[in-house]
Amino acid sequence: MFETFDHTADLGLRIAAATREELFSEAARGLTAQIVENSEAIEPRETVVIEKSGDAVDYLLFDWLDELLYQYECKQLLFREFRIELSDHSLRAECVGEPVDPSRHRLAHEVKAITYHDFVVEPTPDGWRAEFIVDI
Amino acid sequence: MSKQAYHGPLERVSDWVWKIPRSYHPGMRVDGLIYSSEELIDQLIADQAPEQVANVAHLPGIQVASLAMPDIHWGYGFTIGGVCATDPDEGGVISPGGVGYDINCGVRLIRTNLTYRHVKPQLQQLVDELFRNIPAGTGRGGKYRFDRKELRTLMAEGPRALIDRGLATPRDIEYTEGHGRLDGADPDLVSERAYERGRDQCGTLGSGNHFLEVQIVESIHDAHAAEVMGLEKDMICVMIHSGSRGLGYQVCDDALRMLRGVPEKYGIELPDRQLACAPVNSPEGTHYLGAMRAAANFAWCNRQLLMTQARESFATVFGQTWEELGMDLVYDVAHNIAKFEQHDVGGVDKKVWVHRKGATRAFPPGHAEIPQAYQEIGQPVIIPGDMGRASWVLVGCEGSMRQTFGTTCHGAGRQLSRTAAVRQAQGRRIDKELLSRGVIARAQSWKGLAEEQPDAYKDVNLVVDVVHNAELSRKVARMKPIGVVKG
Numbered sequence: 001m002f003e004t005f006d007h008t009a010d011l012g013l014r015i016a017a018a019t020r021e022e023l024f025s026e027a028a029r030g031l032t033a034q035i036v037e038n039s040e041a042i043e044p045r046e047t048v049v050i051e052k053s054g055d056a057v058d059y060l061l062f063d064w065l066d067e068l069l070y071q072y073e074c075k076q077l078l079f080r081e082f083r084i085e086l087s088d089h090s091l092r093a094e095c096v097g098e099p100v101d102p103s104r105h106r107l108a109h110e111v112k113a114i115t116y117h118d119f120v121v122e123p124t125p126d127g128w129r130a131e132f133i134v135d136i
Numbered sequence: 137m138s139k140q141a142y143h144g145p146l147e148r149v150s151d152w153v154w155k156i157p158r159s160y161h162p163g164m165r166v167d168g169l170i171y172s173s174e175e176l177i178d179q180l181i182a183d184q185a186p187e188q189v190a191n192v193a194h195l196p197g198i199q200v201a202s203l204a205m206p207d208i209h210w211g212y213g214f215t216i217g218g219v220c221a222t223d224p225d226e227g228g229v230i231s232p233g234g235v236g237y238d239i240n241c242g243v244r245l246i247r248t249n250l251t252y253r254h255v256k257p258q259l260q261q262l263v264d265e266l267f268r269n270i271p272a273g274t275g276r277g278g279k280y281r282f283d284r285k286e287l288r289t290l291m292a293e294g295p296r297a298l299i300d301r302g303l304a305t306p307r308d309i310e311y312t313e314g315h316g317r318l319d320g321a322d323p324d325l326v327s328e329r330a331y332e333r334g335r336d337q338c339g340t341l342g343s344g345n346h347f348l349e350v351q352i353v354e355s356i357h358d359a360h361a362a363e364v365m366g367l368e369k370d371m372i373c374v375m376i377h378s379g380s381r382g383l384g385y386q387v388c389d390d391a392l393r394m395l396r397g398v399p400e401k402y403g404i405e406l407p408d409r410q411l412a413c414a415p416v417n418s419p420e421g422t423h424y425l426g427a428m429r430a431a432a433n434f435a436w437c438n439r440q441l442l443m444t445q446a447r448e449s450f451a452t453v454f455g456q457t458w459e460e461l462g463m464d465l466v467y468d469v470a471h472n473i474a475k476f477e478q479h480d481v482g483g484v485d486k487k488v489w490v491h492r493k494g495a496t497r498a499f500p501p502g503h504a505e506i507p508q509a510y511q512e513i514g515q516p517v518i519i520p521g522d523m524g525r526a527s528w529v530l531v532g533c534e535g536s537m538r539q540t541f542g543t544t545c546h547g548a549g550r551q552l553s554r555t556a557a558v559r560q561a562q563g564r565r566i567d568k569e570l571l572s573r574g575v576i577a578r579a580q581s582w583k584g585l586a587e588e589q590p591d592a593y594k595d596v597n598l599v600v601d602v603v604h605n606a607e608l609s610r611k612v613a614r615m616k617p618i619g620v621v622k623g
Contacts, residue, residue, distance in 0.1 A: 004555050005555070007554075008211075009210065009211055009554075010212065011554055037583065066389065070329060070333075074382075106581065107274045107580065108274070110273070110342055110344060112238060112382075112385040115213070116213070116392060116409040116410040116412070117408060117410040118212075135236075135237050136343075136344045
């Protein structure tokens, strides 16, 4: 699950999941929900594969979210389903969605960037949690 | 981390200045100094903004103090409203977080020959036309397309490169901070992704707190300075607030990725990863500066093209050319930028890197870097407030050079988080409420308007009182919004 939390100028996102893979897909859903108010209206029309590698799980999550922002801003793609495969140092994600259509997608925020401020990824007794702030 | 109050030390040192002593944290190299007032100080300690002022004081080479303006609020890394000057000769660093993602976000003010009486009957038509003509909001590209070569030129030269295309005049350039160009911009250091994001975004407003407003000069506080700027009571003006769009966000993002592990490499210990930095005189510092300057120049082009489109809309509605309507640029200021400037530091003339993160340059009369016409009055400073109450025009004064590296505030500063503002707006029509206050507002989304509602901001009048009384800048005119275009 994901929820937003208060940050004076921007927006905070808090993610909880049973596994690391779920954490990555929930974080992606949480981010998408900040861009488009009715993210349930995104249709599963095309699949894009995103691959990232990195040493640390927090940078990997950061780069994954950053890539989704790029896909939205430069390829105009919004996604609703994420099939995540994670190893220690890499990510492969199949992202299912469609090009943005302002007549059906209610656009909410232009997310400028993911920030490193208080960026947290850590295991919990129930799985994994993450917190991050996006610049609006 | 959710919103938490600041519980650290805060000592009042004068009517307008509070100090966080460097003894607060062992890593602090200088004190933190916050400009504020009795009315504003309680709000200011309600979140972690003062802690961020203390964090910035850790940066190597920082001079005098980590400074904060009265509109500060909790940011990421740097507080928004923060000022930090570093000396490269003392190992001083450059920090992308001290500029922000929206490199050279800033404001410009355009005057007209129109008064409220002229405009009132056609105000709805004018706002609709501006809303139609000026791309705003998330996911909207603009009507201007620049190929790679043209983008390179814009980034290297700034808006003067638009003169040949009839999209800028030499006078526009003269009245833009630094003539709309930071020297040393290197478009080759800007990534492919940044080019891609910037390709169709020059001349677009964006969303968040960016806006275009039609305003009236509500009151004049310095008749001579107002006259020199061409401002009169009841005059219609246009204020534009935007920055470097996706291109700038990507340049900052790329720089922060490049800086992963770099502070450690140079033995720099930081309390927050978002403060990532590199010595100015290092390969990483040089790389960021080349790209940051390119993005800053692009931002000036963006505001220039937004102004061009606003002029077109006025010409369409009023059936006269923009020149006939007297739509001259009063001034354009950057409020997210780092500049290499000459300052007196403890009696020694030094060149320092002044980071202004949500803070505005406010040079005094006689400063070589301001237009000839403003030499006598000082540099115009444009302070956007909120869309219901007021914005301000100030001029820089001598006190800014003595106290804050030639800097003043940049806006009202938020007091409500975006989520809190949306909660407060549930069941309300912010556009209707604004209309009852005499403001016609058009926005791409209800949420955008809810988040940016007047109550989300501090009272800009209180913020301006502080910088006026602390002699960082002086009041010239108060502006009242009557038409608002939002993303």
